[in-house]
Amino acid sequence: MRETWEETGASVCLHPWHAAQRCPVDIDVHLVPDNPRRKESTHLHFDFRYLLISTSAPTGTAELETRWLSRAEIEVRGLRKLMDKLGRLRLPDRFG
Secondary structure: OHHHHHHHOOOEEEOOHHHHHOOOOEEEEEEEOOEHHHOEOOEEEEEEEOOEEEOOOOOOOOOOOOOOOOHHHOOOHHHHHHHHHHHHOOOOOOOO
């Protein structure tokens, strides 16, 4: 959650689904190529993905450009697959 704050400026909390399941909603594994500048050889990288609820809007202090997207606007194949997976979990769209 700290990384979300650092990169987006948005405050978040874990979705209640995690209290019952006690695990990430997804683990993405992908190959990272050699990076001589960082002295890293080719390796597998694991992204542990959690479902978060935004408790504040992103701020102007974000490290990355941040904006809300609709499902239709998501172009990255892996994120589209993740959204399909979340849809199968039948989670509510809104929380209050």
